[in-house]
Every structure is written in C-alpha cells, then in structure tokens.
Amino acid sequence: MANFITRTRGRQRLHWTDWASYAYLGFGVLLMFGPVLWLVLSSFKTETELQHYPPRLLPYVQQTVTLPGYDDPLLVFHVTQGPLAGQDVAQVRRIGLVSQMVRPDDPTTIVKVPIADREPVEHVALATSNYQKLFQRFNFLRFLWNSTFITVVATAITLLVNSMAAFALSKYEFRGRGTVMAMVIGTLMIPQTVVLVPLFLITRDFGLINTLWGVIIPGAATPTGVFLLRQYMLTIPDEILDAARMDNASEWKIYWRIILPLSAPAIAVLAILSIMWRWNDFLWPLIALSQTENFTLQLALNSFRGEFTTDWASLLAMTVLTLVPVVAVFAFLQKYIATGIASTGGK
Amino acid sequence: MADLELRGVTKAYGAAEVIKGVDLQVAEGEFCVFVGPSGCGKSTLLRMISGLEPITGGEVRIGGEVVNRRGPAERGLAMVFQSYALYPHMTVRQNLSFGLENLRATKADIETRVTEAAQMLQIDKLLDRRPKDLSGGQRQRVAIGRAVVREPRIFLFDEPLSNLDAELRVEMRGEISRLHRRIGNTMIYVTHDQVEAMTMADKIAVLRDGRLEQFGRPLDLYNAPANAFVAGFIGSPRMNFFTGRIAGGAVRLTTGETVALPGDTFDMAEGAEVTLGIRPNGLHPVDSGSGLSVTVTGVERLGGESYIYGSTQDGTAVTVHSPGQTAIEPGGAVTLAIDPAEAHLFSAKTSKSLRKGAAS
Amino acid sequence: MLKLITPLMQIVDVPMRALQRLLGPRRLAWAFLAPNLILFGLFAFLPVLVNIAYALTGSDQILLRDRPFVGVRNFTDLSQCASYLDANSCKIDVFWRAVHNTAWFIVLQVGFMVGFSLLTALILNRKIVARGFFRAVFFFPVLLSPVVVALIWKWILQDQGALNAVLEHFGYPTVNWLLNPSWAFGWAVFLSCWAHMGFYTLILLAGLQAIPRDVYEAAQMDAASPWRVFHRITLPLLMPTMVVVLVLALIKGVQTFDEVYAFTGGGPGSATTLVIQYIYQTGFAGAPRLFGLASAASIMVALVLVVLTAVQLWITRRNANG
Numbered sequence A: 001m002a003n004f005i006t007r008t009r010g011r012q013r014l015h016w017t018d019w020a021s022y023a024y025l026g027f028g029v030l031l032m033f034g035p036v037l038w039l040v041l042s043s044f045k046t047e048t049e050l051q052h053y054p055p056r057l058l059p060y061v062q063q064t065v066t067l068p069g070y071d072d073p074l075l076v077f078h079v080t081q082g083p084l085a086g087q088d089v090a091q092v093r094r095i096g097l098v099s100q101m102v103r104p105d106d107p108t109t110i111v112k113v114p115i116a117d118r119e120p121v122e123h124v125a126l127a128t129s130n131y132q133k134l135f136q137r138f139n140f141l142r143f144l145w146n147s148t149f150i151t152v153v154a155t156a157i158t159l160l161v162n163s164m165a166a167f168a169l170s171k172y173e174f175r176g177r178g179t180v181m182a183m184v185i186g187t188l189m190i191p192q193t194v195v196l197v198p199l200f201l202i203t204r205d206f207g208l209i210n211t212l213w214g215v216i217i218p219g220a221a222t223p224t225g226v227f228l229l230r231q232y233m234l235t236i237p238d239e240i241l242d243a244a245r246m247d248n249a250s251e252w253k254i255y256w257r258i259i260l261p262l263s264a265p266a267i268a269v270l271a272i273l274s275i276m277w278r279w280n281d282f283l284w285p286l287i288a289l290s291q292t293e294n295f296t297l298q299l300a301l302n303s304f305r306g307e308f309t310t311d312w313a314s315l316l317a318m319t320v321l322t323l324v325p326v327v328a329v330f331a332f333l334q335k336y337i338a339t340g341i342a343s344t345g346g347k
Numbered sequence B: 001m002a003d004l005e006l007r008g009v010t011k012a013y014g015a016a017e018v019i020k021g022v023d024l025q026v027a028e029g030e031f032c033v034f035v036g037p038s039g040c041g042k043s044t045l046l047r048m049i050s051g052l053e054p055i056t057g058g059e060v061r062i063g064g065e066v067v068n069r070r071g072p073a074e075r076g077l078a079m080v081f082q083s084y085a086l087y088p089h090m091t092v093r094q095n096l097s098f099g100l101e102n103l104r105a106t107k108a109d110i111e112t113r114v115t116e117a118a119q120m121l122q123i124d125k126l127l128d129r130r131p132k133d134l135s136g137g138q139r140q141r142v143a144i145g146r147a148v149v150r151e152p153r154i155f156l157f158d159e160p161l162s163n164l165d166a167e168l169r170v171e172m173r174g175e176i177s178r179l180h181r182r183i184g185n186t187m188i189y190v191t192h193d194q195v196e197a198m199t200m201a202d203k204i205a206v207l208r209d210g211r212l213e214q215f216g217r218p219l220d221l222y223n224a225p226a227n228a229f230v231a232g233f234i235g236s237p238r239m240n241f242f243t244g245r246i247a248g249g250a251v252r253l254t255t256g257e258t259v260a261l262p263g264d265t266f267d268m269a270e271g272a273e274v275t276l277g278i279r280p281n282g283l284h285p286v287d288s289g290s291g292l293s294v295t296v297t298g299v300e301r302l303g304g305e306s307y308i309y310g311s312t313q314d315g316t317a318v319t320v321h322s323p324g325q326t327a328i329e330p331g332g333a334v335t336l337a338i339d340p341a342e343a344h345l346f347s348a349k350t351s352k353s354l355r356k357g358a359a360s
Numbered sequence C: 001m002l003k004l005i006t007p008l009m010q011i012v013d014v015p016m017r018a019l020q021r022l023l024g025p026r027r028l029a030w031a032f033l034a035p036n037l038i039l040f041g042l043f044a045f046l047p048v049l050v051n052i053a054y055a056l057t058g059s060d061q062i063l064l065r066d067r068p069f070v071g072v073r074n075f076t077d078l079s080q081c082a083s084y085l086d087a088n089s090c091k092i093d094v095f096w097r098a099v100h101n102t103a104w105f106i107v108l109q110v111g112f113m114v115g116f117s118l119l120t121a122l123i124l125n126r127k128i129v130a131r132g133f134f135r136a137v138f139f140f141p142v143l144l145s146p147v148v149v150a151l152i153w154k155w156i157l158q159d160q161g162a163l164n165a166v167l168e169h170f171g172y173p174t175v176n177w178l179l180n181p182s183w184a185f186g187w188a189v190f191l192s193c194w195a196h197m198g199f200y201t202l203i204l205l206a207g208l209q210a211i212p213r214d215v216y217e218a219a220q221m222d223a224a225s226p227w228r229v230f231h232r233i234t235l236p237l238l239m240p241t242m243v244v245v246l247v248l249a250l251i252k253g254v255q256t257f258d259e260v261y262a263f264t265g266g267g268p269g270s271a272t273t274l275v276i277q278y279i280y281q282t283g284f285a286g287a288p289r290l291f292g293l294a295s296a297a298s299i300m301v302a303l304v305l306v307v308l309t310a311v312q313l314w315i316t317r318r319n320a321n322g
C-alpha cells in the first residue's frame, strides 16, 4: 500500500511537493465534505441534542426506560454523588434544581437528586424524529411534488423544444438561419436576472403567476441547450438523413427516429443540466410563486428563514432530503455531469 | 423498373452553376455509369435524379413521367451512399425494414423481403448486429440490401466502393454486376474510377465541369473518344498526347517528326493545329528506322508486361506498354514507332475529335 | 416511456407531413424552430422591450397604461450621487450600497475562487493517487442548490454552531458571525467560492490536460526548473482557458443572488445586499412595488453583462479559431 502511494511521479520517494499536494487535498476533502456530513449528522439529532452546547459530533439519544405505573418512557440518568452514587435511575419529573428519581427495580419510591449530581445515560443513535415531524407537521410532500413536477415537465419541454430547434439549425439550410443563430446568441446575453420585472409582468398577463406552469414555461427554451444539441447534431452525417429521405421518411420522422436517438449522449447531458437547474432554481420561483402550497422545496427551505427562532430540527431534515436526489444523481452520473458542464461552460 | 431521361438539366447554387445542361437517356434495365474527375458534378446530378437536390432547370423523367416536383420518397428510387449511411442505432434488420415500414408494408411482407435480400447478399447471419459491429464489406452489403428490399424502379449508387480496400473493391464490383444481371433493374452508378466504369457499365456518361462530354458504350468511348478529355480519361495508363500541325496530309509534331495517318479516317485540314493521341500500346520500341525519339526515364517490369516511361525532346511525357519483358534501361534513348491504326487526332483549339463521322 | 412517446410522435407526424407538403422540406425548418423561437420571443426578447418601457415610466401601478411617462428619471434618480464612492451621499443609497457590495463581492470572490481553482487544478493535474475521487470532492458542491449551501454554512456559523464550539474549545473568543457586518460579508464571499470553485477547477483542469505532454518533455530536455516550466510553459498555454474562466466568473458574479440572500437575507443591515437583491426587493418584496426603479437598475446590470458576454463570445471564438 505504502509502495502504491509512493509510486507518485515515477520516483522512488515522495517529493516534498507531493506531501504538500496530499495535505492540500486532504484539507479540501475536509472542507468540502465536512460541512455536508455535519449537516447530515445533525439532522439525525433529537431536538434536545441540537440544543446541546458545545455540539457533539455524533448524534446521541438519551436512554429511556418504561416502568410500571408510568405511561411515558422515563429518561435514565447516572447518579454521580450522594447515596445513589454509581446507580442508573429514571427521572419521573424535574422541579427546579432537583429531580425526582426512581430506581428501576423499585419504581414506587421517589428519591430526590440535585440535578448537578446526575448525568444522562446516552448512546449513539440516529433519531428519525425530525424526519417524521417533517411529514406530519409540514406539507413536505406537497413541496416535493411541486419541485418534482416542475423539474420533470420543464426538462421534458426543454428537451423537445431545444432539440427541434437544434435540428433545424444544424441540418437545414434556409434563409434567415444566420439571423436565428444570432438570436440564440442574443438570448445568451439576457439572463433571467436582468429581466425579472417584465418577465413577471408577461407571465402575469398569461395568468401563470402563482402556478407551477409560470415557473416552467418562461425558462423552457434555453440557448445553452440549443447550442449544445446543435453542436452534437452537426456531427451526424447528412448522408444518413438523405438515406432516410430515400427510405420515405418524413422530416418529422427523421427528427424523432434518426436525429433524436443519435443525439442521445448530448440529450442526456442537457437532461442532467436541466434537472439540476430546475431542482435548484430559486430566484424565479421566489418571484413567480407566492402561495405556500405552490412552494418548491427551495422556497420552503428559504421560508424558514427570517422567523425569530429557526426550527433547525425540521430545517436540517428538509435540507438533507433536498440534497439527497442531487447527490444520488451525481454519484451515478458523475462523468456525464462533469463533461456536460465543462462542455457547455454553464451551470 | 423504368427508364430515365434527363432533358437540359441544370443546377445552380446561387450564382455558381454546377450542372450546365445535361441531356441523357438511360434505357430500362441498363447499367449506366457516371464517371468524371472529382468535383465535376456527378454526385449533384445523381442527387437531382434522386430528388434530394432540387432541380434548377430542365426535366427529369422516370418511366416517361416528369418527376421534378416529386420528393425523394415518391420517385420510387433507392440509393446506396458513399459512406453507406447506415442508421447506426438500428440493427441490420431494422436498417433494411425502416424504408418498408415507412411505405406501410405489412409485417409479413417486410419479413419475406428482408429475408430474401439478406440471403441474396449473404448477410442473413448479421441481421441482429449493429453497423458498428460489421466490417467494411459487410456494411457495404447492408447498404445495398437496404436498396434491394425496396424493389426500386432505379438503383442509384454514389461511389459505393471508394471506402473499401483494393481487393474488396474488385470483389464487390463483381457482386454488383451480378446483382444487376440477376434483378435486371435500371442502375445509375457514380464513380471517379474509370476502371470501375469500364468493367461494370453498359453505358458510360463522362462528365466534366457540369457538362456531359460523351455518352456511350465503354468500348465505343475507348475506341472513338469524342474529345481529348474523354480520350485521356478513359483507358489506363493514360493516352499519350503530342502537339503538332497538319502538313502535307500528315501530322508534323512540334518535335520535328512526321506521322502519316490514313486520310480517310480524319479531317486533316492543311495547317490546322492538332493534338495527336496514342495509347501506350500503340507505341512500339524499334531498333532502327524512323519514329519518335524518346529519353527513357523509368522502366517498370511486371514480368508478363513492361511499361517504359520517357520524355520527348520538348519534355512531353510518354508511356509505352510493351508485352513481355524488355531490355531497355533508364537513361538510354529509344525510338518509338507509331501504329497509325491506334492514332487519335483532336483539334488543338476545340479538343474535339477529328475522326470522320465522330459524334461531337 | 418509449411506448408513450411513439404514438405521440406519430400523431404529430400527421400535421408535420401536411406542413412538409405545403412548405417543402427546407422551409419546414421554421416549423421546427417555431416553439423555441416563440418562447425566446415572449420570455427573452419581449422582456427587453417591456423592461425599457417600465424603466421609462413611474409610479407603483402595474399596468403600463396607468403609468406616467417619466423619461430617464429612474436612471437619473439611481445615479444621483454627490460622490459615487460614498453611498450615503446618493439619492437612493440602498442601490449604491448594493453596487458597492457587489463590486467588492466580485473582486474578492472572483479573485479567491479563480486563484484556488487554479491551485486545485494544478495539484489535480499532478500524478495523484485517486485523482477522480478528489476531483469529484471539489466538484460536488456545484450541484447543491444555493439555498442548501446557505443553510449548511448557516448551521455551522450560527452563534451556537460548530465553528464557535471549536474556537471555544481551543480558547479563542467566539464571534456571532452573521450579526457582524464584515464577518457576514466575508463568509458570504467564502460560501460562494466554496459552492462554485469546483466548476472552474474542472474547466482549468481540462485546459491543463489539453497542454501536450511533449511540450513538457521538451522543457525537461532543456533542463528547465519546475518554476520556469510553470511560468514559461504552463501559464502561457493555460492563458486562454484562464481568460474564459475569469470572464465566466465575472458574469456569474454580477448575477449573484440566491446563496447570499438565503444565507443572510442581505443583512445585517444592508451589509450583504447585492444588486440583484436590490432589484428583487424594489420590484417584488417591498411595498410599494417600484417596477420602474427595478427595471432601470436591471438595465444597468444588463449593460454590464452584455459587455462581459460579448467579450466572452469574442474570446471563445478567437480560441476556437486560434
């Protein structure tokens, strides 16, 4: 193993620059992964544990015990001083600085212990209560559905509309093609961020404000997608299209039986990009959607902010659930995503 | 099956005229080859026949009907492309049936036709493969098969063999000829290779720069080329050309030699500038006597035959074909006798043949 | 999936075939372009005109015909400053604070991010064990949504968060990071770098890997020192990619909104309010909704972006040709 690592740069031993490189990368792993890991770990902590300061790395759950005569499970403490020192006892209730305890083997005799003389008995465990609460108390499934609907439908429309345009721009010679290409480049210069007001007004005129379609439609045709697909379609030989024409295929049939399947790699890249854009989209939905029931996950997450006390327990769980699909997609399609993003120069 | 007729067909891309008026008649069942140097417009002409390229002027008639305004699918033709243009995402079977599906043939009909064509072309074992898993020759067969299943009125081929290696090319050449004999359809075949044209064609159309230079049977083109271009293009190695003028009923070459030609074969106006053409096998090295004196620059000995390369005093390159083996060495001089029966005479000005009764 | 799409496509084929017969195959291109062009027209080009119309009119009315024409007053209001370096001297001080913040933000964010991306790319370009893994590690935050990024770091930086706990553990004083204007701004820059540097690292790494090996071998034959190799070979050959990266980062930098807004909401005060947030607040979040002012501000941003994008296209084209 050591031999394997030290093979670097084809020399026998590691140069100091190699050590420095690995140190840098190690620090990078910590800085990039650490916060996300911390978030995930935190989301599995009980609310009490989240209040704990200083925070502990792993999620702990206090042990409980169910005793006859008590309806709810009781918290278990370890007594450090006094007559019961060294014993684990269950707390019935706490009054000020004193807690009333019972021994598990004698649940009827109440013993009073100062709270300074006891410490909770805990073990490492993942608490799923935050997640359960998310489904019980919040309209989480609604937000999830909104996000999913927008992502899927918008991606489908983007793929269809952009691939049709790319087909026309790559495989036909017609008057005005140069103008259209210039238009596509023009739209590249008009990101949504600089036309928010008119975009809002136009979308409103179509009656789409506060609907999911109002989020989907305005960004459905992307210049990036047209460029990406056109570039790929240019590599498909024209003779194949001619062969299909000789084979009695209509132009539309050529589009969906020949061009679409042959552009599959580029379409996959655009699909991934579009899914990412839509799932993570924030500013436009923030403007277009104002009713909570239409909120996407991103908006819902954001809406927790600004209240006086942040409900971190639910927020953490929801954040984790929002990033799970992204990480899952990334894990499976890393190569596609990386090359796709690099080749379009956009995200 | 159908015949094909072109009447004054022209094609222009904007201001650039690419096909400059072609008249041609291909009879039903004929194998017609369009041949000419690269860029002369062969593919364009073929694509105009196919319907893939709009026609600027003139008429294309198939089976007597004008088809100018019809789309490629409605002309009942099939085409084999230079790059084969197989659908890469479909299996061989799907490649063959795609066109039939588009014509709404029944499943059973498609099945029988595909099987039949696959057997004929010996690709029946490859039906479930994709094009990328085929060799060049197999792809070629599939491309032909895709045309065959359609049972077209006319087959169109655009340089179908140019992507194959030499050996395979000869083999496929024979195969396409056999296919033609077997199914007997009209076929139009484009190539820049005159050997292909000579070996396969019933009729050859020689094109240059968007014009039809000559149209006729291969040996007619060889024996009586209509002009210096056809003479030089058809036949391998190339015909030798010498410049001269008519003097006293004979040709006086610029290098000084005089070549007597039978006066009843050629129009020999006194003083006219002419080009004398003689194929490599019309020249014979002689030990003595009059003839063309040539400096030998190279000799190729192939055993059964030899080629002697040389140049005349004014630097004109000369190729001589000599049956058997020769003792001539590079660097020496040799005298070449000219066989008058093998001579061709062209006007230097128009480059048209001066043969009496030659079609211009 | 295919079962669903095939019949759909076959249905569309009927009108498209008719159109093809009507228009001929060449002009059919417009039919393929139409949906995309209509969307572009309605949601990209029309907005530009509408934007100008709203920028030239005033009041908080939403319908154009209710809005009085005010000429360039929105623009003069926005740019009315005693000194452009002092936001407090401006008529609309919030806007200028946002402009100053954005300028600082871009300088710091682009500088640090491109710097660290270059360093990371150079290291990843060495013969490193598990390069793919490390590349993925630096890249994956690019995929996280801005809101998620903001929350991840807010959770760490909150008063009772992990960072303060660590500081306390080692005996340093704790800071309420997000309530201190300078710290909040600094962390906003940091988080933005953290989220996006993987993207630029990837592009720079691709640029580095495109430099042919034999150039380095030739340099080795010339006995060039590692520093000289970097300085005289790597940097010049990487320059085109560097310029693209810089311009791209600038374009994105100007448009920064999501992660900072979700992180601090623009606060404390207006310490982290950027220009896009100003537009959002003026036009949408506050009452009255001052569409005119928001439009005018977004036109100013658009002008900056048009220049930057034109530079980018020019460079990409020059790189592609060279």
Ligand SMILES: Nc1ncnc2c1ncn2[C@@H]1O[C@H](COP(=O)(O)OP(=O)(O)O)[C@@H](O)[C@H]1O
Binding pocket: B013, B016, B018, B036, B037, B038, B039, B040, B041, B042, B043, B044, B045
């Ligand atoms: N789309 C086009 N636009 C302009 N000129 C063309 C086009 N296609 C072909 N040409 C020109 O037409 C001439 C004939 O081309 P082509 O038919 O392909 O020649 P070939 O005989 O080699 O098959 C060439 O000079 C070519 O440059």
Ligand SMILES: [Mg+2]
Binding pocket: B042, B043, B044, B159
């Ligand atoms: Mg050709």
